[in-house]
Amino acid sequence: MIYTDFKQTLYSKGRKALFRNYFKIYNRLTVLGIENIPEGPAIITPNHSGGFDLDIVAISHCCHPTRDIEVLIMDRWHYINSPWGKYWTASGIPLWLRGGLRWQYINPYLHEKGSQYPGLVCMFPEGQSGLFHRRHLINKFFPGVVRIALKYKVPIVPTATVGFHKISPLLNEKRPEHGPPEPTMMLPIPLPFKAKIEFGKPFELDEYYGQELTKEEEWWIANNIIRKKVAKIRSKYTKVELAKVDVPMKKP
Secondary structure (H helix, E strand, O other): OOOOOHHHOHHHHHHHHHHHHHHHHOOOOEEEOHHHOOOOOEEEEEOOOOOOOHHHHHHHHHOOOOOOEEEEEEHHHOOOOOHHHHHHHOOOEEEOOOOOOOHHHOHHHHOOOOOOOOOEEEOOOOOOOOOHHHOOEEOOOOOHHHHHHHHHOOOEEEEEEEOHHHHOOEEEEEOOOOOOOEEEEEOOOOOOOOOEEEEOOOEOOHHHOOOOOOHHHHHHHHHHHHHHHHHHHHOOOOOOEEOOOOOOOOOO
């Protein structure tokens, strides 16, 4: 089943127009590098920052003039399970943190026989936004993006989100036993700082196509290839630090 019915409602179309105007006027969103997004299928990999999921909304609703960008969203916040997802993000592909990637939800967009092919799928590989006092840090990248890129043999578009940590700074968080940290302290409304999103030049992991990689090798590719390309783009606008990767890695 493809969770697209809700997107087609009048409400969803209206809120998309609302967010486009909101970001244009209130946060003066600048989008660079649209020409780097391939005409065919691709996976977009941004850093994650700020609260209210504003970077998710901006990428999914306000970046490409003619195409939707489907963001992978943790199932508990996806609109199949959550009012937040239904009335705020209101789009995206459900992502379960256990049991591995469920390809039936991604196939429609990236498989050549999929109903929404060629699609643009976005994954935030950090899985968390991070606190304001660690705003320069890019956390470790989880390897799901590597598995997606290799399964479908699609290009990766490294992407930088800039300014969202100032628009909605996260001040505190709690760390559940499973899943990413959840914000517990943030300002009640977004602030009118400028936002910027830049799409970098796409690349492929073609040297690894057809290989059976170990988890350690997938972690290495995610953090030593993909994360570094995202960091390079973001470093054009702000100081960048890479968090230590606390899992075993091995170069393929």
